[in-house]
Amino acid sequence: MTKPWDSTSEHLLRELAPQVLGSIVRRFCDFSLAEDAVQEAMIAAFTQWPQEGVPDNPRGWLIQVASRRVTDQVRSEIARRERETAVAREVDITAPSVEIESDVDSDDTLILLFMCCHPALTSSSAIALTLRAVGGLTTAEIANAFLVPEATMAQRISRAKQSIKASGVPFRLLSSQERAVRLPAVLHVLYLIFNEGYASSIGPHLQRLDLAREAIRLTRCAKALLPDDAEVAGLLALMLLTDARRAARTGPDEELIPLDKQDRTLWDRAEISEGIGLLTAALSKASVGLYQLQAAVAAVHDEAARTEDTDWPQVLALYELLKRVSPGPMVTLNHAIAAAMVHGPAKGLELLRALDTDARLAGHYRLDAVRAHLLEMVGDYESAIMHYRIAAGRTTSIPEQNYLMTQAARLDDKRSGPDNTTAAPIP
Amino acid sequence: MKYILMMNTMRVGRGVPQWPQKDLQAHIAFMINIDKELRQAGELVSAEGLSFPNQAKLVRAGKDGTPITDGVFPESKEFLAGYWIVDVDSPERAYAIAARVSAAPGPGGTPLNMPIEVRPIMSGPPPEML
Numbered sequence: 001m002t003k004p005w006d007s008t009s010e011h012l013l014r015e016l017a018p019q020v021l022g023s024i025v026r027r028f029c030d031f032s033l034a035e036d037a038v039q040e041a042m043i044a045a046f047t048q049w050p051q052e053g054v055p056d057n058p059r060g061w062l063i064q065v066a067s068r069r070v071t072d073q074v075r076s077e078i079a080r081r082e083r084e085t086a087v088a089r090e091v092d093i094t095a096p097s098v099e100i101e102s103d104v105d106s107d108d109t110l111i112l113l114f115m116c117c118h119p120a121l122t123s124s125s126a127i128a129l130t131l132r133a134v135g136g137l138t139t140a141e142i143a144n145a146f147l148v149p150e151a152t153m154a155q156r157i158s159r160a161k162q163s164i165k166a167s168g169v170p171f172r173l174l175s176s177q178e179r180a181v182r183l184p185a186v187l188h189v190l191y192l193i194f195n196e197g198y199a200s201s202i203g204p205h206l207q208r209l210d211l212a213r214e215a216i217r218l219t220r221c222a223k224a225l226l227p228d229d230a231e232v233a234g235l236l237a238l239m240l241l242t243d244a245r246r247a248a249r250t251g252p253d254e255e256l257i258p259l260d261k262q263d264r265t266l267w268d269r270a271e272i273s274e275g276i277g278l279l280t281a282a283l284s285k286a287s288v289g290l291y292q293l294q295a296a297v298a299a300v301h302d303e304a305a306r307t308e309d310t311d312w313p314q315v316l317a318l319y320e321l322l323k324r325v326s327p328g329p330m331v332t333l334n335h336a337i338a339a340a341m342v343h344g345p346a347k348g349l350e351l352l353r354a355l356d357t358d359a360r361l362a363g364h365y366r367l368d369a370v371r372a373h374l375l376e377m378v379g380d381y382e383s384a385i386m387h388y389r390i391a392a393g394r395t396t397s398i399p400e401q402n403y404l405m406t407q408a409a410r411l412d413d414k415r416s417g418p419d420n421t422t423a424a425p426i427p
Numbered sequence: 428m429k430y431i432l433m434m435n436t437m438r439v440g441r442g443v444p445q446w447p448q449k450d451l452q453a454h455i456a457f458m459i460n461i462d463k464e465l466r467q468a469g470e471l472v473s474a475e476g477l478s479f480p481n482q483a484k485l486v487r488a489g490k491d492g493t494p495i496t497d498g499v500f501p502e503s504k505e506f507l508a509g510y511w512i513v514d515v516d517s518p519e520r521a522y523a524i525a526a527r528v529s530a531a532p533g534p535g536g537t538p539l540n541m542p543i544e545v546r547p548i549m550s551g552p553p554p555e556m557l
Contacts, residue, residue, distance in 0.1 A: 122516050125469075147429075148472050148514050156469025199550065396428075396547040 002053030009054050013045055014217070017136025020062040022108020025171050028070050031115070032161040035133055037069035038062070042136055107173055109134065110225045113218075114174055116160075117186040120167045125160035126189045127196070132157055134221070135214055145211050146196070187235050187291065190219050194239050198246070199397075212243055233282035234292030240275035241298035244268040256403045260307040272302045290326040293318055297334075312341040329361040333370055345377035365394035369404060381415045429472060429514050429548040430521040432528060434541060436508040446534045453532045461528060465513060470524075476509035512548065521545050
């Protein structure tokens with residue numbers, strides 16, 4: 001008995017991937033072998049189910065196919081060794097019995113997530129492995145998303161698996177204490193996946209897999225597994241509140257449109273209200289963390305129907321909290337912008353001076369871009385043009401570079417034009 | 428982060444290096460090995476070697492858009508011999524790869540210490556967040 005394949009089936013498959021993998025890893029105690037087998041089972045499902053229908057017990061189906069692959073793999077490995085040693089031995093290669101489990105063991109997904117986001121891995125390896133093992137994506141899809149050849153991504157994933165094997169991470173549930181220590185690394189990996197997707201959601205790469213959506217899906221999954229964690233909820237809220245502005249973020253020629261110039265009617269109301277709901281619930285809990293505060297800033301922007309309605313004193317207060325919770329040059333930079341909007345650009349410029357000696361920001365285009373913006377606000381066009389151009393020369397993003405060069409050109413035109421006596425409004 | 432590593436070589440004589448066979452083979456083996464290493468590390472995006480500069484043409488559009496080609500350029504002292512595009516976790520890693528390439532063995536097995544130009548490849552817009 002089967003159900004027809006429909007639009008929800010693909011989602012179901014991806015949801016099942018980590019559960020199946022968890023089950024196989026526990027059964028065969030070999031992450032690398034299990035991971036390959038589950039990928040093959042996933043591919044088999046993607047080819048067979050659309051034609052033959054979705055089996056009644058899809059999880060059981062996947063576990064059976066994957067187990068068979070592991071067993072085949074083990075058999076051929078033994079055969080190979082036997083050929084090499086030319087010693088005929090009786091080997092018990094019976095795989096552990098595969099009883100079809102109907103209960104959904106969500107703990108397996110959680111263990112996998114913490115395993116793939118292990119701090120021993122580089123961030124690019126952790127990202128790739130998480131997308132494949134927890135997200136159920138194929139190597140080809142991940143390679144395409146990061147615009148690298150499939151062979152390169154395959155190597156990266158295989159190295160990540162080796163690192164996990166070498167580090168001897170046991171496949172078990174972490175204690176709540178261990179989990180608290182490791183959670184920031186997990187959230188960071190999810191955050192990086194989202195950023196990668198959000199950053200690449202414009203430009204010539206529209207056909208790429210939507211990593212921002214994948215990150216939201218994975219974070220939703222993490223939220224379901226850790227429902228009481230305020231930072232997981234905060235991260236999901238941050239993603240939704242940011243993703244809500246996606247359609248308004250670029251113009252017809254794919255040019256970047258800054259927040260204050262966006263057509264706010266294009267913002268996704270459903271994502272905004274879900275994000276705000278999550279955030280409100282999270283903030284009512286005891287601890288306030290980095291992601292909740294960033295989400296709160298995003299929420300203040302999303303709640304303003306017009307740019308001029310933005311509650312800047314609220315944004316400023318949030319950045320003051322962020323400076324305490326998670327101090328860093330980027331927080332200081334954003335704090336300076338908020339201060340400029342509340343107390344005037346001179347105050348913002350004064351705060352920026354503290355960053356001139358910060359080695360972490362040395363040569364970073366954002367400092368020049370913000371300074372240019374504030375200089376324009378005080379009416380010092382000449383310096384503003386200079387800093388817009390310095391920033392344009394330093395960014396490694398083409399849309400950002402186009403935007404900054406255009407800002408400089410706009411001011412240059414204005415300066416030499418007839419109506420250069422009027423004070424600059426907020427750009 | 429993606430970087431391009433450009434290997435600029437000094438023009439020598441007719442272009443093709445005139446090294447003893449042993450040294451030439453060592454150099455070629457070194458380059459093949461680098462390629463293999465980068466592939467296995469999951470860092471290689473692409474790599475190409477370019478033809479010798481005697482194959483190069485400078486092209487400009489004429490009045491009606493037809494290509495006007497210009498021949499070999501004996502005056503240029505350096506030419507681009509090849510490049511690697513790598514996807515790595517940090518600029519330091521890109522510099523480390525460039526340094527490895529730079530020290531490719533030359534005549535007598537002495538490291539060439541060629542200049543390798545490393546530049547970030549432009550990407551999509553950065554996120555609005557921290």
